[in-house]
Amino acid sequence: MTVRIVVVSHSDKIAEGAVELAAQMAPDVLMVPAGGTSDGRIGTSLEKVMAALDEAAGGDGVVVLTDLGSAVMTAESALEFADGPATVLLADAPVVEGLVAAAVAAQGGASVHDVRRAAEAAHGGPKDEHAGTIAAGGQRAPDATGDFELINLAGMHARPAAKIAGGLSGMDVMVTVNGVDGASMTGLMTLGAGKGSVLHVEASGPDAERAVEYVGGLVRTGFGEP
Structure with missing residues (x-):
């Protein structure tokens, strides 16, 4: 099994497109888009995010990526209701670049914490705690x-x-x-x-x-x- 990923966006097309792109580089990783509202509008849906988390259950943990403001709040609310023993982590990362980096890490068998770290490293900037x-x-x-x-x-x-x-x-x-x-x-x-x-x-x-x-x-x- 591998770590699984959920993508929460205000747009269904953005979530699905980001997953489609990342799947080209990580074909064995389950990535679930949760974009837009339940009736197809721009926005976020607690029900859609919870359904995505349920679909992603069963792996070695789940990393959740979000795009803007209320998507973070919706994801946080969904995490409060998440069932099961799997670790579910919210990543502070750009959706597209963060998803690709996370998916590649998951494809390589990384732990859920390392997958989140890979996503968040997409912000850029060297890790200056190691100065040589x-x-x-x-x-x-x-x-x-x-x-x-x-x-x-x-x-x-x-x-x-x-x-x-x-x-x-x-x-x-x-x-x-x-x-x-x-x-x-x-x-x-x-x-x-x-x-x-x-x-x-x-x-x-x-x-x-x-x-x-x-x-x-x-x-x-x-x-x-x-």
Whole structure:
């Protein structure tokens, strides 16, 4: 079993579209949209969210993502009535990028807490609690580094960015890839790195070696793409 995800939006189309996008990168993860009102209007519905939580029950926990204001309140109300022993966590994350990162983490077997962490890391910003060690000249040296050449035809597009960001978000580490936050899907996509580009990875923290090897492994296998 894997962690399951519920998406609460004011728009049924937004919720369904976000789930459709994330499913391309995490086909084995159950994601349930709960958008709009019960009569098809823009808004949120406590009944729809509760039904989505019921549908998502039975896995290794549930992470809930929301879009705006009242969607958060509706989700919180639904959580109060949630049945069953499964852990249900509300993530403070952007719906689309957060969902993709969470789904990739869940696809990889991450715990419900790590899936929520992956979603919330989509806000961007490095985890500065891991600063590395002081090197000559006063600069902080990373604990591990690596250089990896992209071999997949499409280079750094949404799916590779999501796989990198989703995996790194669940680790105790601060990572930069060519200077951008490795746990930010958006940041990675802004690199515009095509086939043949070299990704320079720097990592600091307890999982530094693991993180560099994780990125290197993805790149060496072409992210499972041609």
